[in-house]
Amino acid sequence: MKISTKGRYALRMMIDLAEHDDGGYIRLKDIAMRQGITLKYLEQIIPQLARSGLVRSCRGNNGGYMLTREPEEYTVGEIIRALEGSLAPVACITENPNRCPRQEECATLEFWEGLWRVVNEYMDGVTLADLTEKHACRTQQDEEGRDAGLVRGTKTI
Amino acid sequence: MKISTKGRYALRMMIDLAEHDDGGYIRLKDIAMRQGITLKYLEQIIPQLARSGLVRSCRGNNGGYMLTREPEEYTVGEIIRALEGSLAPVACITENPNRCPRQEECATLEFWEGLWRVVNEYMDGVTLADLTEKHACRTQQDEEGRDAGLVRGTKTI
DNA sequence: TGATATCATACTAAACATATAGGAAAAGAG
DNA sequence: CTCTTTTCCTATATGTTTAGTATGATATCA
Numbered sequence A, B: 001m002k003i004s005t006k007g008r009y010a011l012r013m014m015i016d017l018a019e020h021d022d023g024g025y026i027r028l029k030d031i032a033m034r035q036g037i038t039l040k041y042l043e044q045i046i047p048q049l050a051r052s053g054l055v056r057s058c059r060g061n062n063g064g065y066m067l068t069r070e071p072e073e074y075t076v077g078e079i080i081r082a083l084e085g086s087l088a089p090v091a092c093i094t095e096n097p098n099r100c101p102r103q104e105e106c107a108t109l110e111f112w113e114g115l116w117r118v119v120n121e122y123m124d125g126v127t128l129a130d131l132t133e134k135h136a137c138r139t140q141q142d143e144e145g146r147d148a149g150l151v152r153g154t155k156t157i
Numbered sequence C: 001t002g003a004t005a006t007c008a009t010a011c012t013a014a015a016c017a018t019a020t021a022g023g024a025a026a027a028g029a030g
Numbered sequence D: 001c002t003c004t005t006t007t008c009c010t011a012t013a014t015g016t017t018t019a020g021t022a023t024g025a026t027a028t029c030a
Helices: A005-019 A028-035 A039-051 A076-084 A109-124 A133-141 A143-148 B005-019 B028-035 B039-051 B076-084 B109-124 B133-141 B143-148
Strands: A055-058 A064-067 B055-058 B064-067
Touching: A005 A028, A005 A039, A005 A064, A005 A076, A028 A039, A028 A064, A039 A055, A039 A076, A076 A109, A109 B109, B005 B028, B005 B039, B005 B064, B005 B076, B028 B039, B028 B064, B039 B055, B039 B076, B076 B109
Parallel strands: none
Antiparallel strands: A055 A064, B055 B064
16 A cells, blocks of 8 residues: 655655746756755656646756646646556456456455545545645644644645 | 555455354365465465454364454454555655654655545444445445445444 | 757666465364 | 374565666757
């Protein structure tokens, strides 16, 4: 039940892009410095975000990356799924065609589907904006929020 | 975000033990046959359930395994955790001492803790009894239940 | 033309997943 | 006591994934 570094670093890059947005492109080198992750590794991860349309890139001098939408228009779910693929906890849910011979009598299938749904609902209930610095200040005042984990964002998909 | 075969097979063994409970010990060989999993692999998994006190074992002739409680007194969460360990989606939540240097300013930590909580709450909201044959018949009549995944069991921890 | 950035691809070491295999130890039947 | 049957323990094998590192090509702008 682990999230890999690719998904986690992708999320941190998106937060970094949101927090350092100045209207222009942001160099990956700067993100790597701030986040303490090697440039080369991030170079391998961020193309997946670009391919999914979550960021826009520009090569060459003064090139870099920028968000394509406002932070509150991203759910964390779509960011993580862009790198981790489906978040299905067991393969037999998403295999196509679904070819497990015990599928009919399998008592656990429904349980795993429910887990899948719960995970997606939580992740799609938090927006990128919820994780940025400004929002963090707001939730810091809300002591209850710290204990209970993140509450739902404004956006629901 | 995958559950390994160990966790999944452990759950299926527990369901099998619940459904074939006749008051005596049940041989692992029979479980292996019914579940279509090799005996040798299950032999490696079930000791973890025994060590956690979820099943009782007896060696020798007429030996085998049996549940230590009623099916409705097990949550799926404790069964899965017995094999998968903590279901924390990122290591920095459970590492002791929690030694990530960015811990203070990390915007994502709270998010991952929330995910962890949601996963545990879902899993602890379903009991072993909810996954057994009798219960399955009941939910089959409830067509809404099929679409929505499993609803909470009777037991809440 | 040169500096600077993204982009594409190959490689690697270590860990993990998914088993398989061999035999020891215990318990009961005869 | 001996035999059979079962759990129990540990070692080995194999393939995949993870988490990076490395090398160089391609695009953009001054």
